[in-house]
Amino acid sequence: MWSVEEARHYDRRAQDFGVGFLSLMEVAGAKAAARWVTQLPKGRGLVLAGPGHNGGDALVVARYLARDHDTDVCFPLVEPQFAGAKGLKQAAIAHGARVVEVDDVIPSVAHYAWVVDGIFGTGFHGNLDPTVAQIFESISAAGTAMYVLDILSGVDADSGAYQGPPLAIASTVTFGGAKWGHFGYPGALYTGPLTIADIGLEWPTNGDGWISPKWAYDHRPALAVGAHKYQRGRVAVVGGSVAMTGAPVMAGMAALRAGAGLVQLIVPHKARRRMAVPEPLMVWPSTGRGLLTTQDLEQLMRADVIIFGPGMGRETGVLALEQVVGLGKPLIVDADGLYWLAKRPDLRLPARSLLTPHSGEMGMLLGISAAVVDHNRVSAFHQAYRRYQTTLVLKGLYTLTGDAQILVNTANTPALATAGSGDVLSGIVAGILASAPQMSSAQAAALATYVHGWSGIHAARHHGRSVVATDLIECLGQAWHSVETEEEPPQLPQWI
Numbered sequence: 001m002w003s004v005e006e007a008r009h010y011d012r013r014a015q016d017f018g019v020g021f022l023s024l025m026e027v028a029g030a031k032a033a034a035r036w037v038t039q040l041p042k043g044r045g046l047v048l049a050g051p052g053h054n055g056g057d058a059l060v061v062a063r064y065l066a067r068d069h070d071t072d073v074c075f076p077l078v079e080p081q082f083a084g085a086k087g088l089k090q091a092a093i094a095h096g097a098r099v100v101e102v103d104d105v106i107p108s109v110a111h112y113a114w115v116v117d118g119i120f121g122t123g124f125h126g127n128l129d130p131t132v133a134q135i136f137e138s139i140s141a142a143g144t145a146m147y148v149l150d151i152l153s154g155v156d157a158d159s160g161a162y163q164g165p166p167l168a169i170a171s172t173v174t175f176g177g178a179k180w181g182h183f184g185y186p187g188a189l190y191t192g193p194l195t196i197a198d199i200g201l202e203w204p205t206n207g208d209g210w211i212s213p214k215w216a217y218d219h220r221p222a223l224a225v226g227a228h229k230y231q232r233g234r235v236a237v238v239g240g241s242v243a244m245t246g247a248p249v250m251a252g253m254a255a256l257r258a259g260a261g262l263v264q265l266i267v268p269h270k271a272r273r274r275m276a277v278p279e280p281l282m283v284w285p286s287t288g289r290g291l292l293t294t295q296d297l298e299q300l301m302r303a304d305v306i307i308f309g310p311g312m313g314r315e316t317g318v319l320a321l322e323q324v325v326g327l328g329k330p331l332i333v334d335a336d337g338l339y340w341l342a343k344r345p346d347l348r349l350p351a352r353s354l355l356t357p358h359s360g361e362m363g364m365l366l367g368i369s370a371a372v373v374d375h376n377r378v379s380a381f382h383q384a385y386r387r388y389q390t391t392l393v394l395k396g397l398y399t400l401t402g403d404a405q406i407l408v409n410t411a412n413t414p415a416l417a418t419a420g421s422g423d424v425l426s427g428i429v430a431g432i433l434a435s436a437p438q439m440s441s442a443q444a445a446a447l448a449t450y451v452h453g454w455s456g457i458h459a460a461r462h463h464g465r466s467v468v469a470t471d472l473i474e475c476l477g478q479a480w481h482s483v484e485t486e487e488e489p490p491q492l493p494q495w496i
């Protein structure tokens with residue numbers, strides 16, 4: 001996973017070794033063309049080439065595609081300026097590409113069967129140029145399939161911010177490493193299936209990346225043979241309220257299915273009376289009002305991992321949070337627990353703890369709006385890590401997990417956006433943390449997010465668009481099977 005600065009760094013390193021940018025561009029363009037040549041829709045296509053190196057990639061692509069496809073090339077701004085660009089243009093023309101003027105393209109964009117976007121890549125900044133915006137509006141209206149070089153023109157490669165019209169992206173081929181913008185908002189919606197072309201650059205060493213099937217397989221905890229239930233780890237869930245009785249139950253059941261040997265819910269006694277509790281769960285009704293009693297704390301001392309927050313509500317909680325932090329057990333602060341934590345950012349969480357906010361809760365933790373979080377999720381993540389010094393899971397379309405290093409979850413589906421889905425996730429993390437004492441919270445967070453995603457994928461296979469959170473718990477067994485067999489999630493980026 002690369003930032004724009006890192007992409008430039010590895011590019012410069014290649015130049016230092018004497019590998020010129022023209023050779024990199026040649027490999028980049030050739031690999032992208034090879035990826036697309038057999039899948040382009042029938043009919044004349046348009047290659048849009050910008051003023052920088054992204055435009056150079058486009059000229060290489062045009063040269064390869066023109067042999068098999070009717071290919072027009074257009075320079076919406078100016079022709080690429082770098083030394084050697086003229087030669088690339090002449091070579092494309094010699095192979096059959098036809099150069100067309102931008103004024104002729106604008107009224108006829110709808111006639112093209114496909115479009116290659118090589119206008120801007122990582123060098124884009126500021127606002128989308130009006131001419132480009134106009135062309136994009138026409139492509140958007142026509143619904144033409146777009147094939148994107150590196151990253152859609154107009155998307156900020158570091159954040160994913162994008163102001164242009166919605167476009168149908170058939171494929172993105174990026175170079176050397178994925179960019180954060182491919183997974184940000186709304187950039188992720190304009191990436192389509194992502195392919196990373198290895199163009200011979202060095203591998204980044206920053207540790208950021210995405211969760212691959214191999215990573216999940218390598219990090220799956222082994223089921224301890226011969227272990228009794230206490231040795232498989234004990235989870236306590238502190239949460240629930242009269243209005244929200246289901247959340248702790250879902251977290252608890254997910255923790256069991258994720259590997260915990262025993263789960264106990266600690267809920268207000270008034271809520272207990274209204275709860276339907278599945279048999280495998282134990283429940284401890286608390287008589288403390290906003291403060292945990294000595295007996296509650298005794299129960300909690302027996303847990304290996306504590307989940308704090310599901311269904312807790314926002315009437316009381318800050319004192320209980322202080323008490324639970326004081327126990328020194330690994331703590332998963334979720335849902336309303338995050339609301340209370342935001343009021344006490346000075347609290348230092350015990351080792352192996354983690355926070356599982358969605359954008360709105362992340363905003364609360366940082367004192368900013370959800371929209372600002374979504375504008376640059378990676379930056380919000382780093383900010384929260386600096387402030388809370390603990391592992392984080394920033395939930396969303398591409399959930400980010402980790403600490404100083406971030407892993408992106410690629411096992412995801414829109415089916416996960418349903419009430420209670422977050423409770424299930426916190427339960428999975430707790431189950432993994434409790435049953436695998438050797439695992440760090442960052443590893444458990446990444447694995448849990450991946451397993452949760454797979455549950456969603458399986459649940460959607462069974463229930464289509466009607467998935468509810470309890471289906472995710474039902475499908476956990478299949479999700480673990482996908483991990484065991486290194487099954488590839490549908491949105492996994494591919495290398496070429």
Ligand SMILES: NC(=O)C1=CN([C@@H]2O[C@H](COP(=O)(O)OP(=O)(O)OC[C@H]3O[C@@H](n4cnc5c(N)ncnc54)[C@H](O)[C@@H]3O)[C@@H](O)[C@H]2O)[C@@H](O)CC1
Pocket residue numbers: 007008010011024025028050051052053054055056057119120121122123124125126127128129149150151175176199201
């Ligand atoms: N990192 C690498 O090692 C490689 C990068 N390559 C390509 O090079 C690209 C980066 O090249 P560049 O740094 O030349 O940048 P770009 O080609 O992304 O764009 C820079 C050009 O666009 C102009 N521009 C930027 N924002 C604009 C705006 N809002 N309105 C109008 N004009 C604007 C700039 O003035 C500059 O002329 C990558 O995205 C990739 O496609 C490849 O050639 C292979 C190797």
Ligand SMILES: [K+]
Pocket residue numbers: 054117118119120121148149150151152153
């Ligand atoms: K592009």
